[in-house]
Structures are given as C-alpha cells and as structure tokens.
Amino acid sequence: MRTVAVVGASLAGLRSVEELRGQGFDGRIVVIGEEVYAPYDRPPLSKAFLAGTLPAEDLSLSDEDFGAEWHLGVRAERIDPSSSSIHLSSGEVLHTDGVVIATGGRPRTLPGTEALAGVHTLRTIDDALALQADLRPGARVVVVGAGWIGSEVASTCRSLGHDVTVVEAAPVPMERALGPVLGALCAELHADHGVDLRLGIGVESFAHNGTRVTGVVLRDGSHLPADVVVAGIGMAPATDWLHGSGLGVDNGVLCDTGCVTAIPSVVAVGDVARYRTPSGSHVRHEHWTNASEQPVVAVRNLLAGTTLETFRPSGYVWSDQYGIRLQLAGDTSGADEIAVIDGSPDDRKFVAEFRRAGLAIGVLAMNNAKLFGRLRRQLVTA
Amino acid sequence: MITACAVDDLPVGESVVVPGDVAIAVFNADGEFYAIDDTCSHQDASLSEGWLEGCFVECPLHAALFDLRTGMPTCLPAKKAVRTYPVVVQDGVIYVDTGSREAVA
Numbered sequence: 001m002r003t004v005a006v007v008g009a010s011l012a013g014l015r016s017v018e019e020l021r022g023q024g025f026d027g028r029i030v031v032i033g034e035e036v037y038a039p040y041d042r043p044p045l046s047k048a049f050l051a052g053t054l055p056a057e058d059l060s061l062s063d064e065d066f067g068a069e070w071h072l073g074v075r076a077e078r079i080d081p082s083s084s085s086i087h088l089s090s091g092e093v094l095h096t097d098g099v100v101i102a103t104g105g106r107p108r109t110l111p112g113t114e115a116l117a118g119v120h121t122l123r124t125i126d127d128a129l130a131l132q133a134d135l136r137p138g139a140r141v142v143v144v145g146a147g148w149i150g151s152e153v154a155s156t157c158r159s160l161g162h163d164v165t166v167v168e169a170a171p172v173p174m175e176r177a178l179g180p181v182l183g184a185l186c187a188e189l190h191a192d193h194g195v196d197l198r199l200g201i202g203v204e205s206f207a208h209n210g211t212r213v214t215g216v217v218l219r220d221g222s223h224l225p226a227d228v229v230v231a232g233i234g235m236a237p238a239t240d241w242l243h244g245s246g247l248g249v250d251n252g253v254l255c256d257t258g259c260v261t262a263i264p265s266v267v268a269v270g271d272v273a274r275y276r277t278p279s280g281s282h283v284r285h286e287h288w289t290n291a292s293e294q295p296v297v298a299v300r301n302l303l304a305g306t307t308l309e310t311f312r313p314s315g316y317v318w319s320d321q322y323g324i325r326l327q328l329a330g331d332t333s334g335a336d337e338i339a340v341i342d343g344s345p346d347d348r349k350f351v352a353e354f355r356r357a358g359l360a361i362g363v364l365a366m367n368n369a370k371l372f373g374r375l376r377r378q379l380v381t382a
Numbered sequence: 383m384i385t386a387c388a389v390d391d392l393p394v395g396e397s398v399v400v401p402g403d404v405a406i407a408v409f410n411a412d413g414e415f416y417a418i419d420d421t422c423s424h425q426d427a428s429l430s431e432g433w434l435e436g437c438f439v440e441c442p443l444h445a446a447l448f449d450l451r452t453g454m455p456t457c458l459p460a461k462k463a464v465r466t467y468p469v470v471v472q473d474g475v476i477y478v479d480t481g482s483r484e485a486v487a
Contacts, residue, residue: 015458041459044425061458289445292458318443325443369442370431377433 001097001265001303002027005086006068007076008102009033010042012270012291016100017066019299029068030094032086034103036073037125038062043288045128046152047320051159052132056125076103079245081263098302100295101242101253101261101268105235105286110144113206118213119229122149131230135160139227142166142216144203146173148319150232151186155321158193165196165224167203167216177317177328179338182352182364185345186321193322198224235286237272250274252284258307259298265305267298275311289316315362316376324348327369329376330362342371351375386417386469386476397430397439406467406478409450411437415469416450417478423455423462 004020006013009031017029033039040059048054075089079099086094107121120131131153135141141157143150146168157164170176172183173190190197198218207215207223216224237252247261248254252274255261259268259275268275270291274284290313297311319326335354343350343366351371354362359380365372386392386400386408394413400406405420407430416437420430427443434440437450446460453463468479 011458018458048425060461063461292445316445327443369427373431373433373440373442 001025001305003096004029004098004100004302005094005096006031006100006102007079007086008100008104008270008272009035009039009070009072010102010104010270010291011039011061011288012102012104012272012295013100014039014061015292015295016102016269016299017068018062019295020303021066023299023303025299025303027097029066030096031068031070031072032074032076032088032094033070033072034075035124035126038070038072040125042123043318045125046122046149047156049125050122050128050132050153050156059125076241078241078243079247081246081266084265097265099266100298100302101266101272102270102291102295103238103241104271105237107231107235108233110203110206110229110231110233113213113229113231116206116208116213117211118227119206119231121231122153123235131228134228135162136227137161140165140225141228141230142224142226143230143232144216145232145234146170146186146190146197146199147232147234148174148317150230151190151321152319153230153232154190154195155193158195158322162228163196164194165198165216165226166190167198167201167218167224169200169202171200173197173199177332178364179332179335179354181338182345185366186326189322189324189348198222235271237274237284239272250282252282254282256307257310258301259294259311260301260307265302267302269294269298273298278310285313285315287315287317289314314376325365325367325369327365327372327376328362329372330354330360330379332362332364335362343368383470383477383479383481386478389471389474389476392476395434397432397434399428399430400478402480404465406480407439408469408476408478409434409439411450415471415476417467417469418448418450418453419464421464422446422448422460423464424460429464 039061078087113119141162141164143154143166173186175183202219204217239249253268255275271286297309316329332354337355349367351365363375392410397409407420408417422441431442432439447456453466470477
C-alpha cells in the first residue's frame, strides 16, 4: 500500500492520519476535507465557542501535518473502487491504494425552513459563526430538539441572556439514552435556568415575514415568537458521494466488526461508519470519543489488509449544560434497572448505574468525574 | 514551597488538589509523588479527578493522557503540556516546590 486517501478532515480523519503514521505507514497520505479549516474540535461550538469565551484558534486539533497532503475546501464527489480512484470537486482524480472514509454527516434541517433566515443548524465553525451573528441582544431563541446539542445551545443562549424555549417531541429530553427518570432530571436543568421547555409536542409550521423566521407554531396551535430558531434534530451520514460505488450504504457506510467495508482496502470511521457488533447488529455512533477511538482499529485492519482487530466502543459522551457536567458511558439502551449509587440528583451531583440482569452496562454522572472515571472502566460490554 | 498533605493521607493511586492561584494536583503513582497543574491544558477539567495508570493521568473529561514526569500530553485533544513541580517529602509531609515554576515550563 503506497497511497492512502483519508476522506474527511475532522477528528476521525485527523486521528486516522495520526494512526497511519503511528502504526508505521510511511507512504503517501492525501486528506480531502470539504471545509476550508484544518481539523478542529467541534464540541465547543455549542458551548464556549458559541458563548464567545473560546477563540477560534483554540479549536485547532493539531499543529502537525504528519507529512500528509491536505486538500481542504475540496469535496470528494465519487469513488470508483474498480480503478481505485476518487473524483474531487476540483476536477482532480486521485488514485489511491487505500481509503479511509471519514466524511461524518450533515445536520438534519427543519422541513419548510430552507429559505428562511434566522433558522440554524450547528455542526461546523461556519454554522456557529452564523448563529452567533444572529444572536443579537434581546433575540428570542427557540431550540427544536432537546438532545445533547439542542440542550447545550439552550444553555449557552441562556448564559448570553436570551429568552429560550426548547421544543421536544419526546416526553423528556434524551429519553432514549437516559430513560424517563434521568431524562426528567435533564428537563429540570432547563427549568432551573428559566428555559421554557415544551415536551411531548411537535412543530407544525414556521411563521415568517417573507424572508426571516418570526415564530414557531406547535401542533397544539400555540405560537412561539422567535427571532432565532436552532434545529438540534440529529444528523444524516454523508454518504451521497458513495452512490454507485458498490459499497454497502444503509444509514451510514456498512462495515464489519473492524470498520472494514466489503472492500478490504476501504475502511470507515466516525459518525459515518455503521459497523457490525459482535452480536450481529449494525450500529453507528455520533460521538467525539468514537471518532477518536475507531481509527486505531480501522487503520490497523486497513494496513493488514484483513480484519485482525474488532472495535470495542467505550460509548463515552459528555455534555456541559448550565455549568453542570454530564458524563455517560456504555450502552444504556438495554438497561432493565437504573440505580443512583452515589450522591443525589437533587444536589445535581450524583452517579447512576444502568444495569441489565444485575450487571452494570452503563453509567451516568452529574458533576462527579472521578467516580465516573472509575466506574466506566468496570462496565460489562456487550 | 507549599504544603500538600501528609504522606499517610495520600495512598497509592490517590490524588489531592492544593488550591492556590494555580491549583496543583499531587499524585501518588505507585509510591512516587508527582505534582502538576490541576487544570487540563485543553479545557476546564480537574486532572486530580483523572484516572491514574502508571505515571500517566488521563483527563476525566476528554481522556487526554499526561505524563506526570514531564507534563507532556501523549494524545489528543490536549496539545500543550501542563506544568510540573518538584515534590519534596520531609518528616512525613509532602511539599510542592512552586518556586521553580518558571523553570519547568
């Protein structure tokens, strides 16, 4: 293998380059990045960067180029595995032996808002700058979706002094990850800080003045005046460029337990990778930690030309909301019991364990990083 | 020189924070004492709450790994070193030498 193309220049792409060099690959590495920015850290975009307390230069993920060729501001438009070539938006055709797909995804948008000013999604620096510019003093903010990003944006906007309403279709925030009880606790965090949280209700339509959003109409007919709307309703993996490639695509790039696609010289990492678990199902994680961890295994298997190693996710997620640090690890979806094992939710400092058949499979901590760090290493993984 | 704690109060694998203008974390790594800046060089997290393994501590927030001997990060997301401080043990008490702070960038 003389050339490896890394498609995607965010955390998963950068970590792949780092692993390629770290694991001894001394050939040519070509990185293709759609954004013009060198790899940067996305989590602060909804927190300190949006709040204006973290400057853009502090987002940079690396000062090194790892002897790679960085093509930034260029999109991969098509991949042709039969000739091992990638067609770029610049018109160039890149011939390569190995490919790391790290294209991440795009935020879902609210139907009917495409042409409206004042409606935002948040994934990139440019998204954050656009939102920041719109958050003029006194602007009323409506956040659609009370997931991690929506909740963090709500928290940041409150800290900037905005009136904030959060609309969530589910009965509690983050119900799927946290369950109803701990989800309800996250609802309290919003309420504690003066956010108007509308749960269990969907959005009907958007009011506007022809060019700009002016409000959000809910299914029950209520009208929320809004100067700024932020959609935190998930993302879709960026796989359109793989159409016709022969690679399996189904809500992400399908790969085996070691992040290898049906073509052994093509691996996928990060938000876009839908890998097979040892139990046979396919999963995709949209987390920072996953994007950082997967390249270790994917690159090893890519360089070996076969799946030597199986990916084991730590499932670690963190969130900072209203000055409170939330940390979650493990696979909480199959829990049959949730127990608070330290502290108290009322004090906003506690640790809860998610159990299945009596075994700890997940842990959530609020403001208790030390105990969390210990417990997450003791989790039983699937 | 500032007082951290008694040797007996810092068993193997434990850490303590010495508050001050710059908070300092002191670790007992398998019987060796190390002192570094408590705040992670990446973002606001207390390294004293981190996971200690050998003479490395993992930031409790984003898992950046720091070498307690040099303060150097060994992986993302941290890029900058944390400062290290000499530790002196005298009569069963652990002291941190902050006077040489400038010298051990």
